[in-house]
Amino acid sequence: MIAPQAICPEGTRNETFVLNLGPQHPATHGVLRVKLTMDGEYITRAEPVVGYIHRMQEKMAENRTYARFLPNTSRIDYLSAMAYTHAFVAAVERAARIEVPARAEYIRVVTSELNRISSHLVWFGAFLLDLGGFTPLLYAFDDRERILDLLEGISGSRLTYCYYRFGGLCNDIDEDFIKGTHDFVARMRPRLKMYRTLVTDNIILRKRLIGIGPISQEMCRRYGATGPVIRGSGVAYDVRKAEPYSVYPEFNFDVPVFPEGDSMARYLVRMAEMEQSLRIIEQALDKLPGGPVMASNVPRVLKLPAGDYCCAVEAARGRFAVRIISDNKEIPYRVKLRTPSFSNLSLFEEASQGMMLPDALALMGSLDLVIPDIDR
Amino acid sequence: MNRLLKEISQGCYSLITGLRVTIAEFFKPSVTVPYPHQSLKMPARFRGHIELVRDPVTGKAVCFACKLCERSCPSDCITVEGAKLDGDKRKSVTRYVLDFTKCSLCGSCVEVCKSNAIRFGRDYNLASTRKEDFILDLFKRLEVEAK
Amino acid sequence: MSLAEPLRLLLFLLCVMAFVGFNAAYLVWVERKGAGRIQRRPGPTEVGYAGLLQPMADGIKLLTKQLIVPPGADATLFRLAPVMVLAPAMMSLAVIPFSETLVARNINVGLVMVFAFGSINVMAIMLGGWASRNKYAIISAARIVSQDVAYEIPMLLVVITVLMITGTMNLNDIVRQQAGGFWHWNLFKLAANPLMPVTFVIFYVCMLAETNRAPFDMAEAESELVAGAFTEYAGMGFGVFFMAEYANIVVGCAIATILFLGGWQSPIGLFPGLFWFLLKMYLLCFSVVWVRWTFPRTQFYGLLNLSWKILIPVSLATLMLSAVLIKVVKL
Numbered sequence A: 001m002i003a004p005q006a007i008c009p010e011g012t013r014n015e016t017f018v019l020n021l022g023p024q025h026p027a028t029h030g031v032l033r034v035k036l037t038m039d040g041e042y043i044t045r046a047e048p049v050v051g052y053i054h055r056m057q058e059k060m061a062e063n064r065t066y067a068r069f070l071p072n073t074s075r076i077d078y079l080s081a082m083a084y085t086h087a088f089v090a091a092v093e094r095a096a097r098i099e100v101p102a103r104a105e106y107i108r109v110v111t112s113e114l115n116r117i118s119s120h121l122v123w124f125g126a127f128l129l130d131l132g133g134f135t136p137l138l139y140a141f142d143d144r145e146r147i148l149d150l151l152e153g154i155s156g157s158r159l160t161y162c163y164y165r166f167g168g169l170c171n172d173i174d175e176d177f178i179k180g181t182h183d184f185v186a187r188m189r190p191r192l193k194m195y196r197t198l199v200t201d202n203i204i205l206r207k208r209l210i211g212i213g214p215i216s217q218e219m220c221r222r223y224g225a226t227g228p229v230i231r232g233s234g235v236a237y238d239v240r241k242a243e244p245y246s247v248y249p250e251f252n253f254d255v256p257v258f259p260e261g262d263s264m265a266r267y268l269v270r271m272a273e274m275e276q277s278l279r280i281i282e283q284a285l286d287k288l289p290g291g292p293v294m295a296s297n298v299p300r301v302l303k304l305p306a307g308d309y310c311c312a313v314e315a316a317r318g319r320f321a322v323r324i325i326s327d328n329k330e331i332p333y334r335v336k337l338r339t340p341s342f343s344n345l346s347l348f349e350e351a352s353q354g355m356m357l358p359d360a361l362a363l364m365g366s367l368d369l370v371i372p373d374i375d376r
Numbered sequence B: 001m002n003r004l005l006k007e008i009s010q011g012c013y014s015l016i017t018g019l020r021v022t023i024a025e026f027f028k029p030s031v032t033v034p035y036p037h038q039s040l041k042m043p044a045r046f047r048g049h050i051e052l053v054r055d056p057v058t059g060k061a062v063c064f065a066c067k068l069c070e071r072s073c074p075s076d077c078i079t080v081e082g083a084k085l086d087g088d089k090r091k092s093v094t095r096y097v098l099d100f101t102k103c104s105l106c107g108s109c110v111e112v113c114k115s116n117a118i119r120f121g122r123d124y125n126l127a128s129t130r131k132e133d134f135i136l137d138l139f140k141r142l143e144v145e146a147k
Numbered sequence C: 001m002s003l004a005e006p007l008r009l010l011l012f013l014l015c016v017m018a019f020v021g022f023n024a025a026y027l028v029w030v031e032r033k034g035a036g037r038i039q040r041r042p043g044p045t046e047v048g049y050a051g052l053l054q055p056m057a058d059g060i061k062l063l064t065k066q067l068i069v070p071p072g073a074d075a076t077l078f079r080l081a082p083v084m085v086l087a088p089a090m091m092s093l094a095v096i097p098f099s100e101t102l103v104a105r106n107i108n109v110g111l112v113m114v115f116a117f118g119s120i121n122v123m124a125i126m127l128g129g130w131a132s133r134n135k136y137a138i139i140s141a142a143r144i145v146s147q148d149v150a151y152e153i154p155m156l157l158v159v160i161t162v163l164m165i166t167g168t169m170n171l172n173d174i175v176r177q178q179a180g181g182f183w184h185w186n187l188f189k190l191a192a193n194p195l196m197p198v199t200f201v202i203f204y205v206c207m208l209a210e211t212n213r214a215p216f217d218m219a220e221a222e223s224e225l226v227a228g229a230f231t232e233y234a235g236m237g238f239g240v241f242f243m244a245e246y247a248n249i250v251v252g253c254a255i256a257t258i259l260f261l262g263g264w265q266s267p268i269g270l271f272p273g274l275f276w277f278l279l280k281m282y283l284l285c286f287s288v289v290w291v292r293w294t295f296p297r298t299q300f301y302g303l304l305n306l307s308w309k310i311l312i313p314v315s316l317a318t319l320m321l322s323a324v325l326i327k328v329v330k331l
Helices: A057-062 A066-076 A078-096 A102-131 A135-155 A175-200 A203-209 A217-223 A263-286 A340-346 A357-367 A371-375 B002-026 B068-072 B108-112 B138-146 C004-038 C054-063 C075-095 C110-131 C135-166 C171-176 C196-210 C220-224 C236-260 C274-292 C300-330
Strands: A017-021 A033-039 A042-049 A307-315 A318-326 A334-338 B050-052 B078-083 B092-099 B118-120 B135-137
Touching (some): A033 A357, A042 A357, A057 A066, A066 A371, A078 A307, A078 A318, A102 A135, A102 A175, A102 A357, A135 A175, A175 A263, A175 B002, A203 A263, A203 A357, A203 B002, A203 C300, A217 A340, A263 A357, A340 A371, B002 C004, B002 C274, B050 B092, B050 B138, B068 B078, B068 B108, B092 B138, B108 B118, B135 B138, C004 C054, C004 C075, C004 C236, C004 C274, C054 C236, C075 C110, C075 C236, C110 C135, C110 C236, C135 C171, C135 C196, C135 C236, C135 C300, C171 C236, C196 C236, C196 C274, C196 C300, C236 C274
Antiparallel strands (some): A017 A033, A033 A042, A307 A318, A318 A334, B078 B092, B092 B135
């Protein structure tokens, strides 16, 4: 069933009111304020107001040495912390020409993909919670607990891992981790099937998502939306394939693309991505080489040569890029963080025009926004 | 008409399979741990706030106040003071204060310490009503533990 | 005998009120425990053994809160609305036969009475929302009214279908006609109407919608966006709405068991009585809880479309089929 459209002709109804989807709100997943100008049930204008959690990450980077900035990278988008640290660490390694040992790269891929699955599980639970299904949240968090336990075993933290270092990792993985990850992958595949039966095939959910919030390819390109948003609109753009980094070229994985552009397509992209991440993890564990996990010639205090260095990764939400401008000091001159949620949010204003409010909230949920990622 | 019927029947079937999934989960055991009555096993590398390591031979702290950890901390939470006691070749630590309200558990201090004088602790039950309880004097804690 | 009758009535009414109160409290417990187990967690366990005293604790909490009447709200209607929501449910229970002899008032038009009182429920919620003088409460209350009105129609059409088969509106007689094994239940009377299971499903769905339970709780769970119709009610005012919701579920499930599942008749033909009625009713209540924790919410226009475009045509079709078959078979 397609959503009803406002049937009053232009000019007859001009009584609009402003509804504030305030910073404290269960549906916006963080401190995002959206000023909605509504005409009855329909949204005529949705203006996001960001900045409620601006923590000046980029400014902090200008005041700290590279090593002291590492904990911050985990906290920009705390659900996808490994990938963000990876981007920063890879940018510095590119600049300082540090060669990372192969074992470290493979472990980085495994942990990044585990983190991607855990981020998608949080999105899945929270999205369904918005739509009114309370149970899949707990099932998703059950699976996520296992990932968090695995990662806690090697790094000591559950959410803001500070696991990567310049030149490798801070410590090696052990047999428990490898066995635990194999068990997890074996357990996760039937669970994904269960999610498909319980949620994806459910007619109520399908009615809520199919045809809701269509975003065209052209809109995505205009706003620079990346990640599952653009892959749900038919464009096969994945940084792991477009600008390969680390050892991703050695793995065999697909990039799920769905052409419809509605909320259901974005949902299916993320569910398929979890499946692909499991594939990558299996391949990486099979091919895991031995050797050191830390490069041997990393200077104690890094001083990057003057210049402009960049690294982009595929975080769970899209393309995260770090650009470091250094002027040959220990402290960078400027660090620019290009975050995916910022671009994904900017198309909300145009995409939600004329939609009913609960449908607009479903659209926002399908964009998978993490507000600290928007505000940095 | 045909399409509508097919949609209705597929829809009903999806509802029934969904119900089947939940009722199967109903009969499975609980995955949560009833926290105050039981608690989880902590992993070996758990990151609690740092603690000073005692040298088993001398009974005193291994730390000799080189202040590398103080310099490497991104949040400036560590304050170390040391003095050279009579008869020793090196300094010994006399005061080691960790401001845990600022610590982000990044691990820089533990990694940079060349003599393995600090390690991550396992203390996680840290609730308190006063901020002063989180300005941890680790040296004093070590002395208290010794007794 | 003439003196005992009012006494008997009084006793029954007290029991009905106690039953409603007990259900309101312990259906909450069933819901929370059921939700917990479906979600692989224990549910309430701390208060009392297995959390059985949790509803008591919640009740005490609600009773000790201040009953705030918002300024500008219509004082009489605001205070009256919770009572008006709870009273019809209680009164409907007066005609429901819990067993052959256990019925407060065996009225000949018992079925119509239950549905008449059900309609008052709709008006009472509207009054509650309107009297709150809160923009969002009014919108939510209006939605509840349109939803309830839309779903009353297929429900009544289905009930008429059953009525044509049973030929009586006396609830106790309807149950007596389903004596014997479970194949005599109205659900399985395929000779009278081959679409009987479909009518049961329609009745069940309408019951979920009438009581504003998930997946049809769009108006209440507006809390994802704004607050629902009962925002301005604090403490026991809200508690009474809450009790009324569970009382409505009980009434709905009771009617469903009486009309379709044989009421107090046993499935094997032996030992009919109160136990079977309660068992069937509580199984249906559990299924209501089960459905709530499985499915997401429907969209509001989806909900209305379901009623007007699917349920009403189907229930009209079953009604006509039933009518045709009665004529044909009688002839």
